[in-house]
Amino acid sequence: MQKYISLLVFLIVVLGGGLLIGYATLPGEWYASLVKPSFNPPSWVFGPAWSLLYVLIAIAGWRIWRREPHGAAMKLWVAQLVLNFLWSPVFFGAQRIAGALAIIVLLLIAIMAFMAAARRVDRVAFWLFVPYALWVAFATSLNASILLLN
Incomplete structure (x- = not known):
């Protein structure tokens, strides 16, 4: 039972924190006025994508925390969050x-550093971060394109 309570704490911190920050910093008119690249997804994609990713991030962090709460992978997990x-x-x-x-x-x-460290500790945590890494790589190219276009 205690194991699932700690998972719930990770989910609340990560998903709750992400949703709270997202709500507090809604894109608004400024973002709407920016020139965006042709590969910019529709706005409705971001909420569900990040919600799913936050669940995966929380589970990965929880798995690492249960195995090596003070290890390098856990420190990298906190840094990325x-x-x-x-x-x-x-x-x-x-x-x-x-x-x-x-x-x-x-x-x-x-x-990427977390994934390298997590791979040695818990392969499932490593794989849980693959979609996140791919999404952030895409978001990095989107952020760079918006910078260049504006």
């Missing part, structure tokens, strides 16, 4: 496209 939660306030809140690009590049590096 901080960077993840920082991106929206910088991009949408502060409207700093270049600053957000720097953050998302660091986020992608942190994700």
Whole structure:
């Protein structure tokens, strides 16, 4: 039972934190006025995509925490979550496209570093991060394109 309570805590922190930050930094008129690349997905895609990714991120973190709570993989997991939660306030809140690009590049590096460390500790956690890495790689190219176009 205690195992599932800790999973619930991870889900609340990650999914709840992500949804709260997303709600607090809604794109708004500024984002709507930006020139976007042709591969920019429709707005409705982001909510469901990030919700699913946050669930996967939470489960991966929980799995690593149960095996090595003070190990390198767990520290990298925390680092990527901080960077993840920082991106929206910088991009949408502060409207700093270049600053957000720097953050998302660091986020992608942190994700890859986590995956390398997690692979040695828990292969499932590694695989849970694959969709996240792919999405953030795509989001990095989207952020860079928006910077270049504006």
